[in-house]
Amino acid sequence: MQSDNFKIKDIFKDVIFTENEVEIITSLFHKINVKKGSVLLNAGESVNEQYYILDGCLRSYHIDTHGKEHTVQFGIKDWWISDYTGFFTSEKSIMTIEVIQDATLYRIAVKDKEYLYKKIPKIDRFFRIKLERAFAGFQKRILSNLSQSARERYLDFMKTYPNIEKSIKNYHIASYLGITTESLSRIRKEL
């Protein structure tokens, strides 16, 4: 069984489950190790899975019609990552998810997550709260991009993703901030 060393407390820190619930949850999450450079999802594919990051670093990005990459999210320890548009709506993925630093993940299938919601209502609450934060965070970031200077956005990035900088490429950060790598270098020199 792939999931034999899944630890429920890794994900659901403060939630209290019955023994039976623990058993159900444990059977649906699968622990996997993935190497830097692996691609977990390609744009245009069906989205069947979501990942909880136990360790390592992932990136989701969108390629626009001019071939330009836009980093939508970095996923680090204790974050979830997926193409949410596809995960929630059964449309094809609009993002690619790649591993940018060797990672250990808990994987769950869309259909198994639906099953969990039906069987264990407190899982609804857990993800409702995660979703509120993710949605608010994303909306804030988009609006901040309209109002903040590149330098402010860089400082925000450093606060949101502490210690990530040394392990990822400059063009990843630049494409997250919506600036060129040249601008990124200039900002770093100034600080």
Place this chain on the structure above:
Amino acid sequence: MQSDNFKIKDIFKDVIFTENEVEIITSLFHKINVKKGSVLLNAGESVNEQYYILDGCLRSYHIDTHGKEHTVQFGIKDWWISDYTGFFTSEKSIMTIEVIQDATLYRIAVKDKEYLYKKIPKIDRFFRIKLERAFAGFQKRILSNLSQSARERYLDFMKTYPNIEKSIKNYHIASYLGITTESLSRIRKEL
């Protein structure tokens, strides 16, 4: 009592509640009529409420540091509207919410919604699903903006908000699409 003509089926269409639950929910939603031009929330204020739109049209927008308006959301019949960053995180609002067509709303306070979640777990599920769709929709729109032409975005807008066009100003639509009102006129002439 303000809420005496609240109809639970308006909001929670297919959810089945006990009599006691109906009573709790009914006591926490307040039906209000608001006039075109009213402002329900100003940027910089605390976010204490969320609104369900029974009828009419609202708009949430963000003003950037250059004074430029960005329409984040139009709210029409059967949609929810709030400043979600503030609603979910207790930070100050980054958006303004205004009524752009006379509206009838159900208002609920943040603290009352928290109470509902605690008392009635199926409310968690209801909003978890709403949130998934809202988050996916918003993320898709932001990414579409990077890939789609203004004309495609306009066609998407027309699909998302049918019949809205005649009741709102051109600059509202333009600021939602991220284009000038001149570009909007040109696109309309071409179609």
